[in-house]
Amino acid sequence: MPSEVPTFSFDAEQAEYYERVLARCFRPWTEVLFDISRPVRGESIIDIACGTGVVAIECARAVSASGKVLAVDNAPGMLSMARAKPSEQDAAVISWLEADAQTMTVPIASFDRAYCQQGLQFMPDSASALKKTLKSLKPGGALACSIWTPATEKSNVVIYHLGQALMEIGRARWFDVAMKPMSWTTTTEAKGRLKLEDALASAGFINPDVAIENGTFEFDTIDEAVKIAKVAPYGKELASDPELWRAFAENFARRLAPYVRADGRVVAPARSFVGHGVAPWN
Helix, strand or coil, X not given: CCCCCCCCCCCHHHHHXXXXXXXXXHHHHHHHHHHHCCCCCCCEEEXXXXXXXXXXXXXXXXXXXXXXXXXXXXXXXXXXXXXXXXCHHHHHHEEEEECCCCCCCCCCCCEEEEEEECCHHHCCCHHHHHHHHHHHEEEEEEEEEEEECCCCCCCCXXXXXXXHHHHHCCCHHHHHHHCHHHCCCXXXXXXXXXXXXXXXXXXXXXXEEEEEEEEEEXXXXXXXXXXXXXXXXXXXXXHCCHHHHHHHHHHHHHHHHHHECCCCCEEEEEEEEEEEEECCCC
16 A cells, blocks of 8 residues: 555646536636736736636636736646636736745736735645735735635535545545645634635735635536546555455445436535735835
């Protein structure tokens, strides 16, 4: 049995599943960010941890040809998938930058708005990423960011039940990395909300504010939902053992059964912290 605990790398296989399946889950959450801070025609936008471009492409359509979008991610697989997606018009607006948000070199005081959808929890030094983002904003520029609340029996249940299924097949060593998307806080939502407000304030944003929003994760089929484990950091090892995979898949599918609708879709509750801060005017 391998001794090392796997970590997230967001390789090409993960990017393909992310774009084919998870991007549909994330698009409604992009609108939640826009309800907090909506891009408008002619603005300059920076999208941190852009993944396969869900937020960046929506921003490009909002700012149109008179605006610009810089989309930043440190995963080549994600950026390759992102570059292949936009229409010719969107592609003219978006620049893609492979860089780590914690150490990136981007234009200072150049952007009207910044977004970071579900990226901060994966960064070992999210404080540095927030400070770098702040420096990129014009005075009065706004940041909107989102981070999943903890995975529980009532919220973010897909990841909660994935973790429980791993435990029940004897793979407790994979549990922590399975919970990584929901790892901003391992205690209460109240503490997680305060942690994000403090992080925004410590980075130098003024008027930091954090809300908690309800939504869903949606998959076309139960099989599609279960396969989320195959593109997790432990996925190749899990899937390489047919007996182990069968035990996991049956357990996970049984756990998700209450969320399967008459048309076969899986619709499960999800919750997210949504933070907002403003760059100082001077």
